[in-house]
Amino acid sequence: MVSEMKIVEEPRKTLSMHPRKFGMWLFLGSVLMLFASWTSAYIVRRAEGNWLYFELPNIFRWTSLVILASSITMQMAYRSARRNQLSQLKNWMMATAILGLVFLAGQWMGWADLVRNSVYFIGNPAGSFVYVITGFHGLHLISAIIYVLIVLKSSFKGKIGPANMAPIEMCATYWHFLGALWIYLFVFLTINR
């Protein structure tokens, strides 16, 4: 084998993003498709008639505000991480998780309201759809709270900071996504009574 030196042109670098963050966006895309399928099914089914009309529980307005507030606290947590303010980061993360729990409690009370109005999970699909859609949004939110707690734990270990923003960035992305998703679902269900 003979070795020789060659001078060659340098090929361009390829475009590249953080693979995990990118994967997170793809995951959000598939979650969006899941809910899009249900809201589309809702419209298709509703157009066929034989539909039960009822008011959405009032408390959903309040939970919408709660989830908007939680997005703000999440953003504050993110900012604290970027500025390396660890104790504030922890506080904001905890606030976010608590607001998430408040939101879930509110959704639960909303379900109780529905039951009081004789709208049950079993019965006309109009009601079942509301339960399925809010329920699965809630399930996703539970997973997001767990995610927040995981990030919180690693911030207790001092692992989150300007040098390592990816975990909290992804967590915040997920959180904001679920907030926006709820607002969409809430507006959708309100308009398409």
Added chain:
Amino acid sequence: MATIDTHIPADVQHGDHEHDHEHEHHGNFWTNYIFSQDHKVIAKQFLITGMAWALIGGTLSVIFRLQLGFPDANLEWLRPLLGGWITDQGKIDTEFYLALVTMHGTIMVFFVLTAGLSGTFSNFLIPLQVGARDMASGFMNMLSYWFFFLSSAVMFTSFFISTGPASGGWTAYPPLSALPQAMDGSGLGMTLWLVAMALFIVSTLLGGINYITTVINMRTQGMSFTRLPLTIWAFFFTAIIGLLSFPVLFGAALLLIFDRSFGTSFYLSDIFIGGEALPHVGGSPILFQHLFWFLGHPEVYIVLLPALGITSEIIATNSRKPIFGYKAMVGSMLFIAILSFVVWAHHMFVTGMNPFLGSIFTLLTLIIAVPSAVKIFNYVTTLWQGNIRFTSAMLFSIGLVSFFLTGGITGLFLGNSAVDIQLHDTYFVVAHFHLVMGSASFFGMIAGIYHWFPKMFGRMMDERLGSIHFWVTFLGVYFVFFPMHYIGIAGFPRRYYSWTNFETFSSFADLNMLVSIAAIITLSAQFIFLFNFFYSIFRGKLAPANPWGATTLEWTTPRHPKHGNWPGEIPHVYRWPYDYSKPGAKEDYIPQTIPYSETPESNLPHENELIKLEMEGTGAIVVDEKKH
């Protein structure tokens, strides 16, 4: 060798650079072969599981073909295999017949041609062809396989329960699938089917996220989008389609589960059983069809596109010619991917849909013929005047083009809503999709195995057995599916256990027998392949580094690439993957890793410009050491 660090973030690399150089994984048997995170091992796991499923699915089809081709035969001899599913008269149990059809469809579409095809080749080829050490997340990739395995286990279990597996068709239409009392298979069998499909969807999504992320983010230096092999483009589009459509099936299946087990009425309304009304009111079974086919139609392209990508690669390599119309190929795949989301209702023309809506879906459906035709045209023009080498892989690829054409043409008939009223749910549809989807994708998969076997196992498969396998299978497929067009035009409905009660159909007894015999021969021919496959793994001729004289990156790895793929630095890419028989070049192919500056004899003017540009652009000149 000059060390230029790849730009991949460190946390996805397996260890640091030093580690990559001496890449020996000293894991044990479990971490190396079972819970491996190496994309090549995972690909082989998908392949072997897929092959096992293909064998099961094929056997099921031959069993129900026995019933259709020889309705009077005594099948007592199948009792050791089927036990109680053979009646006292020596016939296949009628409900079990439906289970056979259902499981055959499910297994072939999802387990063989989705997981077995995409799972194998996306996993194997994406990192190797884009120049990456592994997938973006090896762990998720491993999970993807194990979810598939779990799903397989659940589906397989459903064969052994007393009420039998799901029997409502691979499309699982309610109310049949929603009411456990509707038929035996709608009980526990259907529950297991739904659980298996849910696990399957999780597996597909995990895989898909990985494929897309890897293609976009982990390409080696120089591997721009326009230099990607068409295989990668195909896998990329496939993964995107899957990511967008499988969640919809998941949503549909969840609602079905609620209807079955919790008493909701999404899909059920006004059903009387034994004169008594069920409590379900207000649902719509058509809703399920909309949701199902919103996945279902994209799914057929999830099955087909990887096969088309594999074919592009193999046809170009073995014609020793650049692929004709690279951009048109990418464009038509993109167009197909987009269109596949807006044609689903062509499966529902006879559900009482508004005729105006029907004509819109007819129009959209027929438009798909355009990009499909572009692809066929490009395959043929690539073959045209090529230096064709009829390797087994090449034969199967050409077979794919043939099936894609014959099966695609009948799609045009079916796509017309008026014609479809006659043809819907007949054997004409069965003929259509078995040619265009079943056989074409199956041939793509087999072609891929023959072509990349040397890279997978370091040995060659036997070419003579390969071409025998091809000719028997190719002719067999046409003998099986071509007559079905006539049977279907005559109005014979699909999924019927028996047609002897109808005088009209007696004249097709011979044709049905011919089909069944051809099916048996075709299935038998697959054992030639299985023998060839397993024999060659251990005893095949040792494979040279680049047996087909191909240009893509996977052939620059060692004969047995370790985890990490390249022992040294990842090669850079300087040109597109189809520089075959370039005028002036020394050999009839130039690998992607050869810079233009080393091939002044064959460069085109704009490529010389490119050298200058790339040398100026970065300011830096890479000094690279080549070994001769």
